[in-house]
Amino acid sequence: MARRQSRERRRVAALPLLAAGGGVAACLLLGSLRLVVPQQPASPPAAPRAGKPDAARPVHRAALSATAGEGLADPGSLEFGELFERLVALSVRGIAARKAGEESEAARLEALAEKVLDLLRNRVPESDSAALHELTGILSEDHTERSRVCRALCLGLLRFGLARRLARFEHGGSRRALDDLVHALLACLPQDERIAAELSGLLIGARYLGIVHEQAILDLALTATEDGFLVPHVVRLLETLWRNLEASGARSSTELASLALLFQHDTNPSKRLAAMRHLLTAEGGRFRELVLQEILEKRDHSAAAELAALAASTIAPADSLPILERLSAIDSQAMTGAFMVLSSRAPKLLAEAYERSLADGTRPSYRAQLVTGLGFQGGAAGLDVARTAFANDPSTEVRTRAMLVISARCDTAEGERALTSVLEDRGTAGDSTRLGSVVSALENLAQRGDPNATARVAALLRGNPALLPGDRTRLRAILDRSLPDTGR
Amino acid sequence: MIIHSNRRSVRTVPILTLASLLCVAAIPCAETCPDEGVRPVPATDVAYHVTTCGTGIEVNSGPIRASVKAGACPAYSIATPAHNERMAKKGYFTKRVGTLGVKLITYQCNSRWFLFIPIGSHCQVKSAVNHGEVPDIAQIPCSIGLPQPTAGVR
Numbered sequence: 001m002a003r004r005q006s007r008e009r010r011r012v013a014a015l016p017l018l019a020a021g022g023g024v025a026a027c028l029l030l031g032s033l034r035l036v037v038p039q040q041p042a043s044p045p046a047a048p049r050a051g052k053p054d055a056a057r058p059v060h061r062a063a064l065s066a067t068a069g070e071g072l073a074d075p076g077s078l079e080f081g082e083l084f085e086r087l088v089a090l091s092v093r094g095i096a097a098r099k100a101g102e103e104s105e106a107a108r109l110e111a112l113a114e115k116v117l118d119l120l121r122n123r124v125p126e127s128d129s130a131a132l133h134e135l136t137g138i139l140s141e142d143h144t145e146r147s148r149v150c151r152a153l154c155l156g157l158l159r160f161g162l163a164r165r166l167a168r169f170e171h172g173g174s175r176r177a178l179d180d181l182v183h184a185l186l187a188c189l190p191q192d193e194r195i196a197a198e199l200s201g202l203l204i205g206a207r208y209l210g211i212v213h214e215q216a217i218l219d220l221a222l223t224a225t226e227d228g229f230l231v232p233h234v235v236r237l238l239e240t241l242w243r244n245l246e247a248s249g250a251r252s253s254t255e256l257a258s259l260a261l262l263f264q265h266d267t268n269p270s271k272r273l274a275a276m277r278h279l280l281t282a283e284g285g286r287f288r289e290l291v292l293q294e295i296l297e298k299r300d301h302s303a304a305a306e307l308a309a310l311a312a313s314t315i316a317p318a319d320s321l322p323i324l325e326r327l328s329a330i331d332s333q334a335m336t337g338a339f340m341v342l343s344s345r346a347p348k349l350l351a352e353a354y355e356r357s358l359a360d361g362t363r364p365s366y367r368a369q370l371v372t373g374l375g376f377q378g379g380a381a382g383l384d385v386a387r388t389a390f391a392n393d394p395s396t397e398v399r400t401r402a403m404l405v406i407s408a409r410c411d412t413a414e415g416e417r418a419l420t421s422v423l424e425d426r427g428t429a430g431d432s433t434r435l436g437s438v439v440s441a442l443e444n445l446a447q448r449g450d451p452n453a454t455a456r457v458a459a460l461l462r463g464n465p466a467l468l469p470g471d472r473t474r475l476r477a478i479l480d481r482s483l484p485d486t487g488r
Numbered sequence: 489m490i491i492h493s494n495r496r497s498v499r500t501v502p503i504l505t506l507a508s509l510l511c512v513a514a515i516p517c518a519e520t521c522p523d524e525g526v527r528p529v530p531a532t533d534v535a536y537h538v539t540t541c542g543t544g545i546e547v548n549s550g551p552i553r554a555s556v557k558a559g560a561c562p563a564y565s566i567a568t569p570a571h572n573e574r575m576a577k578k579g580y581f582t583k584r585v586g587t588l589g590v591k592l593i594t595y596q597c598n599s600r601w602f603l604f605i606p607i608g609s610h611c612q613v614k615s616a617v618n619h620g621e622v623p624d625i626a627q628i629p630c631s632i633g634l635p636q637p638t639a640g641v642r
Contacts, residue, residue, distance in 0.1 A: 094602045106602065113603055152605040201560065309536065333590075336620060337536045337566045340592075344537070372619050376592055377564075401620065408592075408617035433623075436587030440618040443589060447617065470586015470624045 080120070080130040084153070087116045091149045117153075121160055128161020132184055140194040155198060158185070162208050179212050186216045186237075193229040200233035209241045211250045217241055221270040231270050235306075238274035257282045264294065269302075276303055277310055285315070292326060304330040308338035317346035321353060325366055332365040339373030347378035351385050364395035371398055375405030383409060390418060400437045407441035412450040416457060419445065423460045435464060436471045439478070446482035454482050521630035525577025531570040533593075537563035541597035541611060561598075561611035567591040572625045580627045581634070589618035 094109035135154035165178035224230035245251040263275035279287035374382030390402035541561035
């Protein structure tokens with residue numbers, strides 16, 4: 001109940017921003033929370049738009065008549081709410097038809113839905129603002145098909161609205177219409193985790209954020225100290241903002257680097273993370289060492305994982321690998337994703353790094369990451385590295401990772417041989433930890449679809465008294481899933 | 489008297505034995521309880537290689553044309569299950585009870601759409617395999633027993 005009230009407060013809080021965007025506002029402020037957008041704006045838009053406003057155009061009657069057979073009301077009385085409901089109904093029916101394989105009916109409904117969507121996009125003023133209000137009224141915990149369709153349609157209308165407002169600005173119009181809608185989106189972000197992900201996803205990496213949104217994002221950074229789910233979104237919004245400011249010439253790269261250097265020591269996690277991400281790549285990487293030193297000194301686990309992933313995907317692989325190696329010292333487990341990203345970009349580089357590390361005989365946890373990354377994302381060369389590691393690496397940790405790769409990616413015969421060899425090894429017999437790893441590998445093997453191989457390995461495991469109770473339960477669950485009743 | 493004395497000693501031996509056993513059990517309990525418990529670590533799912541997924545929208549409004557990117561779908565994510573990690577905690581010891589798999593989940597972009605609405609899930613799980621693991625650890629009060637050394641349990 002409190003959550004719902006908070007949600008409503010945020011929806012209301014967003015209304016003045018919607019109001020600034022155009023004629024929807026008066027209706028929103030005076031009416032109920034369920035938005036009904038008039039065909040004509042209740043008040044003129046705050047700023048003139050380029051070209052003739054769509055609202056001034058008559059409703060596209062040909063399109064309306066095409067949907068009349070589906071029970072559409074008199075075209076003259078259409079408004080956002082009615083059109084949107086029509087679109088939702090057509091979509092729900094169309095999706096059901098497509099799921100049922102009734103393709104001709106689905107195509108017919110899709111054609112009708114496209115016409116209604118076209119009316120919403122082009123003939124109803126401020127349909128994007130109305131879609132935002134509609135979206136924020138859907139409960140996050142509502143997982144019905146109808147609400148899923150509503151969400152997707154609202155987000156589609158918002159994507160379209162943002163792109164159109166930006167396009168109008170770039171064709172010589174005012175930026176205000178775009179800025180107002182972006183402000184409204186930012187104001188709704190704290191509503192809940194789902195809305196935050198959906199709305200920030202519309203803005204991150206796009207050109208919509210501008211200098212006028214800087215304060216709103218910094219305010220969100222402050223809110224994020226209480227609502228932790230906002231942190232990753234605010235970090236990326238700040239990144240996007242800075243990139244846009246640099247691209248538009250509003251801020252120089254030196255100014256942004258100075259700001260990031262200031263934020264790097266901020267107690268606010270969103271600002272600090274955004275600053276570190278910025279400094280990792282800013283000005284050709286001249287601040288990179290500074291950032292690494294900071295993370296290593298503070299042993300900041302979350303920053304280490306964030307930056308490793310960023311380095312793996314954006315920096316030249318040869319420069320990125322040493323960064324990952326150093327950050328692994330903080331939290332090796334959290335680096336796996338970054339090693340996978342880098343393995344898919346430069347498998348040869350990582351394979352050579354594994355060979356060097358094996359020859360040195362140092363840092364087994366680093367080798368374990370290389371084997372996992374290469375094994376799962378490094379193609380055929382990566383599999384060869386995993387085979388070498390399984391056969392020759394002196395570290396149990398590395399051989400375990402290699403076993404997981406082989407059980408998941410090689411053919412079942414090779415996978416079974418690998419698991420059997422581990423179980424028949426006298427050193428493994430009483431090693432509960434190693435036996436638990438074999439259960440994990442068996443789960444991979446079982447998914448390959450050879451019940452006989454699964455049953456043979458399971459029989460070896462079940463007879464071992466050193467298998468821990470939790471692993472024994474897991475083994476039973478694997479067999480329940482993958483073996484016919486008679487095979488258990 | 490002798491008989492009486494003998495009878496008393498016969499009764500006393502098991503009591504003394506039990507007491508000494510309890511004493512032996514109690515002293516190391518008080519002295520060797522490692523004071524190590526667990527704290528819960530919530531499940532995480534971190535996405536990587538997020539790419540555009542979906543039909544997108546073609547904006548066509550009078551002279552203005554623009555294409556809008558669709559939703560996004562990761563190539564894969566790393567899902568670590570909720571688990572416990574060790575921490576200092578008075579009066580407890582920890583025991584490994586099993587292993588939990590850390591999953592590599594790969595996705596594929598949904599290829600069936602109605603307008604720009606995905607039919608079913610936006611991103612569909614293609615596979616989920618164990619690429620790593622975390623220990624499944626339980627905490628036990630030292631008051632009900634001492635940690636027993638177990639071969640091969642880390």
